[in-house]
Each structure stands twice: as structure tokens, then as C-alpha cells.
Amino acid sequence: QLDAALISMNPDSVTEEREDIADLVGHVTITPDVAGHSSLDAVVPAHYGVFLTTQINALIDERTCRKDPRRVGSLRVIALGEITGVPGARLDCECGLATCTKGGGAVNSDSAETPADAADAAAWDDLLPKPADADVPEVEDVEHPGAPEPADEDDPVEFVEPVAEPDVADPMDEPTCDEVPVAFGRALVVPGAPVLTVLKDPDGILVPRLQGYGPIDRDYATALVDVAKTVHYPESARAAGPLIPQISDRPQAPPADPTGHGGHTVPPPGALTYAPSATLRAEVLANDVWCRYPYCGMPSHLCDLDHWRPFNHTDPEAGGWTVLGDLIPLCRADHQRKHLAEWVPTLYTDRRVEWRSRRTGQVIVTYPR
Ligand SMILES: [Zn+2]
Ligand SMILES: [Zn+2]
Known part of the structure; x- marks a missing residue:
């Protein structure tokens, strides 16, 4: 979050710093280590x-x-x-x-x-x-x-x-x-399926993100144009703006569709399949940059996608659907913690999640970015 803020407030200094890092500490060292092993260290x-x-x-x-x-x-x-x-x-x-x-x-x-x-x-x-x-x-x-x-x-x-x-x-x-x-x-590399993905905001408000890494400066994003697939931030993320907690005059968004259907009346393609498609997963990750459990900062690309309203394996149409409006990233540990139901989440349409303690009633809100 700090990196993203720095990039949007002072993009030139971030670009300069990146170039300095490359010049001063970029390296690959491989040194003999114990018992027939070598150590490898690199800044790339x-x-x-x-x-x-x-x-x-x-x-x-x-x-x-x-x-x-x-x-x-x-x-x-x-x-x-x-x-x-x-x-x-x-x-x-x-x-x-x-x-x-x-x-x-x-x-x-x-x-x-x-x-x-x-x-x-x-x-x-x-x-x-x-x-x-x-x-x-x-x-x-x-x-x-x-x-x-x-x-x-x-x-x-x-x-x-x-x-x-x-x-x-x-x-x-x-x-x-x-x-x-x-x-x-x-x-490994499937033709036409690039392994590097850069998220960009056509409005220029949200800072670019290298998927699997985090926020990057605009010059770096531009330099990756030939080697990475560029995708736009989904409409949902652009509408929400950079940092939801700072926007106080915004009217409170209503809770997400309680059926777990994400506001759809007819299941869109893939909604009744348990595992999200690559496209849908990318959309969730573009919205939510970290694990959505309280006080966790695990980057979302290392997380599971959890159905807020549980997927029904015997009758998929009846349970939560595999759609943006019913999926949040949770790291593996917090995913298991969620299923203990100590903290009960409510998802909102702006992707706020309110976690309410079943014992004390305390509420903790987490934000997607
Ligand atoms: Zn095997
Ligand atoms: Zn977590």
C-alpha cells in the first residue's frame, strides 16, 4: 500500500530508485556452501x-x-x-x-x-x-x-x-x-499465454501492478509492454478508486447479494463450476490485493479464493456461485480459520468485508486495497 502511494505521489523518484537499485545492488552470487551444496543469492x-x-x-x-x-x-x-x-x-x-x-x-x-x-x-x-x-x-x-x-x-x-x-x-x-x-x-509455456501480467488503469489513477509482485512505476510497466500481457483493472476496481478507507464522503455500499449469486439472476459461464476460471481469478486478484481476513497482509496471488456464501457441490445453483461477487482471497491459514466461524464475514458491493466476532460482537473491516 505504501509502495502504491509513493508511486502515485512521486513517480519520478520511484523510477530513479529502481534504476539505482539495478546499478548498485543488482547481482547474482553463487558461493560454495556446506556438504556438497552451493548458496545462490540474487537481486533481479x-x-x-x-x-x-x-x-x-x-x-x-x-x-x-x-x-x-x-x-x-x-x-x-x-x-x-x-x-x-x-x-x-x-x-x-x-x-x-x-x-x-x-x-x-x-x-x-x-x-x-x-x-x-x-x-x-x-x-x-x-x-x-x-x-x-x-x-x-x-x-x-x-x-x-x-x-x-x-x-x-x-x-x-x-x-x-x-x-x-x-x-x-x-x-x-x-x-x-x-x-x-x-x-x-x-x-511449460503454452503458446499465446504469457506468464507475465501487468494490470493498468486506463484512467491513470490506480498505479500499475505486476501480477505476482505488486505495484510498479509507470516507466517499468511501459518497459514490460512487449513481454507481459497488459490487462486493464476491472471496472469494479476502477470505480472503487485507489484507497477506499480515505474516501469518507462516499455513501456506504450495500451488502453483497446474500444469495452468493453476485447479483446475477442467471448463472454466467463458470458460475456453477467450483474452481474459478483463470480470467475470474485474475479479476478477483485485481480487485483484492491481499488476504481479506483481519490483520493479514498475504498477497492475494498466494491466496485461495473462498466462496463467501458456500458453494453447494450437490446443487451448485442453490449455493454461492463462482462469481466475483461471491469470491474473496484468503490465505490458506485464514481460509481454514474462516471455516471455524469464530469471525463471520459480510461482503459488501464495494468489496469491504465486515468480520463480526460471534463471541464479542466486535467488528473489524478489511478493504480490498
Ligand atoms: Zn505421483
Ligand atoms: Zn491471511
Whole structure:
């Protein structure tokens, strides 16, 4: 919030500071560390950071299932190695289950066979974590709703790859991703789906935001035009203005649609699907820049999207819908805390959330920006 305020009040100094930081402290250092390890430390432009984070998370998401026993830290190490082309670095699921939805390290690693929806999900949901709610039962194949059931064989992996075929590449062929150490070339980046997104306000009032990072100065936003997808702040965010708490003469907005239908009478596309689409998630994140629980500052791109009025899995039309007017970002911990119902939220149409303590009646209001 302070960064955004500084950028809007004194844009030139912020641009200067960014350039100074690049000149004075931008660096990559890799030093020997204990027991066969090295330490890596870097100060890089924000979009480098977002890009790397995105690629690492997408690779982990694409190659490992939730049953992989390793720490996420270990997975990130291997992913970074593979992405930067370290010889022999390759991330494969180590769940050891024949039913692994990610292939479990099976030879069948050609990413071209990834279902289109999974590839789409990998490209878009990369800003992590998954827009899953904590209150949905975890289903193994939830990421691949269209994936075929594993064949009813003792060992479906063997079934997929019957005999070791002589895999001699024609030198005139396009190199496959197995031959090219740059793993994200084909495995991760879906053509036409940029991994960097900059939010801009055509009215020039709200400061630009690099999705996955935060507010950036206008010169930086302009410099990213060729490498990032530019999206406008949604109408809802622009109407609300930069900092809602400062606008005291604004009439109090009414509570949001209590049915959880976001004011719609007919469910818009995707409203009856539990997980929000990439577009809808982006719209929520553009409105709400952090976790909406009291006193939490977790950036919204690291949050779950929670249905304010619960989604009804048996009768989706009857419950809260998957629409902007029924979704708020909550970090994983606060998401679980919300379901303890100690603090009961009321969402307003300006996206204020009033949290009322069930025990004491105390009210805490949180704002989207
Ligand atoms: Zn697995
Ligand atoms: Zn939180």
C-alpha cells in the first residue's frame, strides 16, 4: 500500500530508485556452501523473479502429484536446475504409485500429450496456490477432469510404453524438449499465454501492478509492454478508486447479494463450476490485493479464493456461485480459520468485508486495497 502511494505521489523518484537499485545492488552470487551444496543469492528485476517463480511452480505442478513425498523446497531445487539446463536435472514424481496422474516418472514424458486443459491450467494457475477451497474433499484426479482412467492393468506404466522403441531422432526434426535442456521451451509455456501480467488503469489513477509482485512505476510497466500481457483493472476496481478507507464522503455500499449469486439472476459461464476460471481469478486478484481476513497482509496471488456464501457441490445453483461477487482471497491459514466461524464475514458491493466476532460482537473491516 505504501509502495502504491509513493508511486502515485512521486513517480519520478520511484523510477530513479529502481534504476539505482539495478546499478548498485543488482547481482547474482553463487558461493560454495556446506556438504556438497552451493548458496545462490540474487537481486533481479521483479519480472525476472515472477517469471522464475512461475516457471518453477508450473514445472512442479506439471510433473509431480500431491503424493510426492519430498519437501516443496527440494522440488524447487530440481525445478530450478532443470529450467536453467543443469545436466541431469529433471523433475519427476516420486510418489511411486501406478495411478500417478503426473506419470510418476514414466518414460512417457512428451508434454505434447498433456491434455489441453491441464496445459492451460499450468500456464494460468502458476501464480500459485491452486484456487482450491480448503473445504472441498481432495480428489486425486481433480487436476485432470478429462484425463482417461488408468487402464485396469497391474502396471499401467508398462502398458503405456510396451517396448523400448528405437528413439533415434531425425536431425532435421525440430528438437524435442527431451533433447533441449531448456525445459520450459515446450513443456511449460503454452503458446499465446504469457506468464507475465501487468494490470493498468486506463484512467491513470490506480498505479500499475505486476501480477505476482505488486505495484510498479509507470516507466517499468511501459518497459514490460512487449513481454507481459497488459490487462486493464476491472471496472469494479476502477470505480472503487485507489484507497477506499480515505474516501469518507462516499455513501456506504450495500451488502453483497446474500444469495452468493453476485447479483446475477442467471448463472454466467463458470458460475456453477467450483474452481474459478483463470480470467475470474485474475479479476478477483485485481480487485483484492491481499488476504481479506483481519490483520493479514498475504498477497492475494498466494491466496485461495473462498466462496463467501458456500458453494453447494450437490446443487451448485442453490449455493454461492463462482462469481466475483461471491469470491474473496484468503490465505490458506485464514481460509481454514474462516471455516471455524469464530469471525463471520459480510461482503459488501464495494468489496469491504465486515468480520463480526460471534463471541464479542466486535467488528473489524478489511478493504480490498
Ligand atoms: Zn505421483
Ligand atoms: Zn491471511
